[in-house]
Amino acid sequence: MFFKRMIDNPDIAKLLLRLSLGGLMLFHGVHKVMHGIGFIQQAVAGANLPQWLGYGIYVGEVLAPLLLLFGYFTRPAALLEVIVMVMAVILVHPGELLSLDTHGGYALELQFLYLFGSLALFFLGAGRYSMSGGRGLWD
Structure with missing residues (x-):
């Protein structure tokens, strides 16, 4: 009974998903805080969008x-x-959409792992082990 409760725990799974997605994405953000977002502003401008949209990357x-x-x-x-x-x-990666990387893997596997992991978390919510306890509509 105890073992089943330990392995059948969606709240721990949600916690692990939140920690991995949030923690790893935060490294990307900290890098941009330390080194700037010039290349992002160039990409935004290259798409004929206002450069100030590049600051959204901090959010x-x-x-x-x-x-x-x-x-x-x-x-x-x-x-x-x-x-x-x-x-x-x-x-940033439009030319890699149908490409393999140098090791034979999909060139955008990391980007799509973040994308679909975040989408899963959107549908799952925070879970019990969170500030909100997973009780609100937005959590």
Whole structure:
């Protein structure tokens, strides 16, 4: 009985998903805080969009991952991660959409892992082990 409760625990799975997605994406955000977002602003400008939209990466790669880590406003934060990853594929990686990398894997596997993991978290919510306890509509 105890073993079944330990392995059949969706709240722990949600916690692990939140920690991995939020924690790993936060590294990308910290890198951009430390080194700037010039290449993102160039990509945004290259798509004929206003360069100030590039600053949204700080929200998508710093604030949203922190919200995921804490389990607060998890669903909007996960949806924001989905948007960030779609924009990354469109603006930065469009030529790699149907490509393999040098090791024979899919060139965008990491981007799609973030995208679909975030989408799953959007539908799952934060779970019990979160700031909200998973009780709100947005968590």
